[in-house]
Every structure is written in C-alpha cells, then in structure tokens.
Amino acid sequence: MQHWISNLTRQGVGTVLPNEPMSKYTTWKIGGPADAMVVPENPGQLSRLVRLLHEEQVAWMVVGKGSNMLVSDQGIRGCVIRLGSGLEQIEFDGNEARAGGGASFVRLSIMAGKQGLTGLEFAGGIPGTVGGAVYMNAGAHGSDVSRIFKSADIVLETGELVTYTAEDMKFDYRHSVLHEQRGIVAKAEFMLASGDRLEVAAAMAAYKDRRRKTQPLQQPCAGSVFRNPPGDHSARLIEAAGLKGLRVGGAEVSTLHANFIVNTGQATAEDVLTLMEEIKAAVKGKFGVTLVPEVFFVGER
Template identity: 40%
Template structure:
C-alpha cells in the first residue's frame, strides 16, 4: 500500500518537510539512498506534533542528528526521518551549566563552554555528532565521557511525555544509556562544568584538537571510529597487526592514518564500505579470535 506522506504532513505544524531526500546529504559518510520523508523541526512542539501524526498513522520513524555514526544502504530508508541538527541546536550558558538542545554539535558546545572559561568538556571538542547522539551512546574520547559532565537530560518517552532524568537515573555506561534502554528521544542536555583558567583550557582544547587532526583521517568522509573497542584490545591495533592498514575495495578503505576508521575516498557506496567492514571482521576473527562489533549503525532497506 502506497502511503501519501504529502497528504499526511501537509498543513501540520511540524517544521520543514522534505520528500524522497537522499540520506547521503545527511550523513558524514556521504552515503545512502533516499528516505521517504524527512522532517526538520525547529521547536519542541513541532517535534511532538510530528510524533503524534506518526503515531496516529502507524508510521515507522527514526530520529537522527548529524548522521555521524550512520551507514545507510543504497536503497534508502522506508521511514519518516526526524532530523535534529542545526535546525534544533540552541546552546545556553547559566553560571557553570551548559544547556544544549539535541541537535547542537558537540564541537560547538565544547567551544562555547571554552569561551565562557568553563572546563571539563574539552575532551568532547573533537567528537563528531550532536548532543542527542552523544547522550544516547555516552560518547567519549581522550579519557572523558558524557557521564563525567552530565547533570540532567530532558527527553520524550514512548508515550510522548516530557521527562527529566538526572545523571544517576540515566544508566550511562560504555556506549550505552537509558535512552537506548527505553527508546527515549533526547530533547536537551544540561552539563555541569567548572570555572577554569582560560589559558589552560585553551591549551588543552588546542592539544586535543591537534591530536585529533594529526591522527584521524578528517580529510575523508567517514563515520568516525568504525568499531567498538573490544575488551582487552584496541580495534585499530588489531586491524593494523592483521596487515590491513590501507586495505581498499574500490572507493572504500581502511584509513592509512588510523586503522580504526573506514573511509569513503570519494565515491564509495554502501556495498563497498560494507565489504571492507566485513573483510576486516573476518580477518581479525581468523587471526586473533576477536569479534569486532561495529560502533556505527547500519540501517536502511536491504
């Protein structure tokens, strides 16, 4: 049965609506076929309105942010995509607290904190993606994690009720949280930081930025670290020790700069990237007996 999305979403206060929109335009991998509908709300009530319409019409949907951890199949997605990115990205400072909407980029939020002489969020300055995704998966880098600075989260539950949870209630753990456990939708996060020395904060910020730019293949499209860290190992080292540094299939490649990244050299499609990921998993399993689990989410119509 064909769904008339234009009829369903016309004349409704949900924000901007795009139809048959290529997901390649909305992921940092620059890969992915079209989604049926993409909604870009700017207000909290628009998010709730969109979800109510989705629920009323029994439509499948998905929330995305910056698309920095997504690998979308070439056939695209047969769902309604609600994108919370620069359309929903306000950042506010109140004393030592940073309040950021779900679509705000982590890098911009960390930079805003730095400008206010607030310390504690420097580790997040180089993490790709937005606040919503970072809370969902307890993102971390350089010895820090979201749970180290999180104060509270404002979210929607499955009944579309606005709920608030403090850090202790969020069950934050390695690349997971209450958000995933209960299917919550993050609207806003509040972080508790400390006043610091401006020169020391900037020095740490600059140092971590240099480490990231010098060690990560930022000149290519990717979804950041492709694999989760296996217990007792480092994914990048395992891949390197298997002789897979620079392993390439057409336009998809294991980065020569950082073996933990699979990159799009320009025109890679889903199948090419998936081939590289699968080959890496197979070789690492065969040589070391370690199962590499993707940190990226693989989605879309098969």
C-alpha cells in the first residue's frame, strides 16, 4: 500500500477505502478504481484531511453523487474525497436553508417545499449533492443556484476554511469560481422566500412529470453531456444531425433526449469519450458549432 494511504488510515481523518471502484459512485456506473477514497465524517476531519494531502503533495479530487462526471476506465491516481454523514445535514432557520456539502440537493428541495419555502423547486430533479450543485451552479426550468445562494463554507487546498458570498463565487452558466480555485464546499446557505406549500409541491410535481417525459431517468446517464451553445440547444443540434440512437460499444445517444448519453449495460469511459468525439465532429461538420462538454472527464487516460 502506498505510504500516504497507510498514513491517512492512522490519522483518523475518516474511512479510508483503498483501490475503490469509482463505478459505484457515478450515475453512469462507469469508472476504474481510485488509489484511495477517503470519507471524512465531519468538517474537522475534512480540514485535517485536505491539510495532510497538501503536506504530502498527494493529488486529490472531490466527488459528490458523480452525476456530472465521467471517470476513466484506468481510474484515478491519488485520493478521492467523498463527504460523509456529518456533512449531509440539512436545517432551516426562518427563510434560510443550511445544508452540508454532501447533502442531497433533491432532498433539500423537497424539505424546503414541506417547510412552505419557495425558491428551490427547480432542484427537484437534479440528482447531485449540495456541493456539486454549488460547484456547477446547477440549474433548470429558468433558475439556478446563484438565484438563492447566500454563502458557503469552503475548505481551500491548504486546508484553510473560508466563507464565500455569492459575489465571491462568480457564478455564471454552469460555472463558479471553484472551477479555477480548488476548494471543497463543506456547507452552503440559501436564502428562500415564504410561499404556499401546495403551490410549491404542484410546481415540483409538474417539473418532475416534464422530466420523466423528456429525460431517460431510468437509464444510467449524467444529464446533459454538452453545455448549450448561446441561443441554441445542443440536443436540437444533435438530433438535427441525425445522431439519436448512435452507439459506440455500450454507450448510446439517448433516443428520448439527444443531449443525454446512456449506458446500455457495459459501456466504458472510452466508449462514451469516442461517442462524444463523433457527436462533436458531426455537429461541427453540419452546423459549424463546436459543442463544449458539461460533464467532467477525470482520471488517467
């Protein structure tokens, strides 16, 4: 076992899982092993873990629910951090919601609705963590995280804990400052408004119904594969290029939604990457538009 892995085991910074298959932690169900996954159970363990990795110069990354991530078949060299139960708590204080970075974003939205709070209805079908949603400025149905975000406690690469406001986060379409400055969202606060419980529930049910009809929720996928180009929809371009149903190995352009790639059973990361390249080439050739991936490819290739 590598020195740093046995060292982490001794340091009490959370559960250490050597050689952990990442396919268990991605919604595509794809990905080779991480050298080690570490699951800190509380903010203190998280800070100490990041500080130790920094001191030992071990490469690390954080995974939420792996719903926007393509992990290489060779897996990930270094440490993958996944937030444990003490970083999944959700609480409400008046119109404010506070959630650990590892909390389910869907669960947060459902609980907010039950409290009679409005603002998180859009999150009902986004199957990630609060940390992943803040990192991505996740959004749907005309809203996104930036509209309700108040602040976040973030552990920086050095282990230092900072509190970032909405301005600090530099939110944009599927973008936050964390794309340039590495850090882990340990906790986030959202400012909601008091609303009508029944109206919130009805809006969420309508969004859910629309998703069921337009997105392949029953097949392993990672949501939209490509960002939308300004003023257009990647799905429209991919469908118009005649690519629905196109397959490479076990990866297929969804026949329901053209910007989703589904794992039909045994897809590898290479299958998905090759299919993405074919889609990009066809759309560029036909419409002159360069599609930009929304999903992150991580690991060794």
